[in-house]
Amino acid sequence: MVKGAIDDALEIVIAYWIEARNAYNNQNTLRALNCLIEARFYLGITYSPKTDYEAKSEAGEKSGKKERDAIAAAALEVMDRIKIDKTLRSPDFLLGKVVEMIEADPIHAKALEDFSKLTAKGKRVQHPVSAGDRFANTLSKWITGKDQPYPRITTLYQHLCRQIEAAALNKKRTPRKANG
Numbered sequence: 001m002v003k004g005a006i007d008d009a010l011e012i013v014i015a016y017w018i019e020a021r022n023a024y025n026n027q028n029t030l031r032a033l034n035c036l037i038e039a040r041f042y043l044g045i046t047y048s049p050k051t052d053y054e055a056k057s058e059a060g061e062k063s064g065k066k067e068r069d070a071i072a073a074a075a076l077e078v079m080d081r082i083k084i085d086k087t088l089r090s091p092d093f094l095l096g097k098v099v100e101m102i103e104a105d106p107i108h109a110k111a112l113e114d115f116s117k118l119t120a121k122g123k124r125v126q127h128p129v130s131a132g133d134r135f136a137n138t139l140s141k142w143i144t145g146k147d148q149p150y151p152r153i154t155t156l157y158q159h160l161c162r163q164i165e166a167a168a169l170n171k172k173r174t175p176r177k178a179n180g
Helices: 003-025 029-046 052-062 065-081 091-104 106-120 131-144 151-173
Strands: none
Touching: 003 029, 065 091, 065 106, 065 131, 065 151, 091 106, 091 131, 091 151, 106 131, 131 151
């Protein structure tokens, strides 16, 4: 709750408490009780402690944000540099290309390593999965998931996919030269 809203609610609590005290002094106990009930309600609004689960959930959202933002920035930069060619036969190859280019760049590779440490922390992996594969899965979730944490990545990915599909269509339409 915002500090100003808390102060406003506390002023309401004080006003109801004063009204309850005045009513009690005038031997109007029913009105005093009603005022105390209202005061208690507004006091409850000002004091709403977070549950342990809520506090951990908020902390979890914030932890690793620096690493996620760094790898997302790396993915955006790499996706900006991608030129559509014959190696990108379908959108399925695009995420692999993004990860490949991140791994090839020393600065981006460090961001990938930091992100990998963050995502693998405390997890027991039965089948060893490379950091690149884990990031490709995460990138796919960022792009196709309901919650879009990095909408610019989704937009750029969709743009590149349209270019790949257009290149594939042009390739199918272009007649091959006859031998001889």
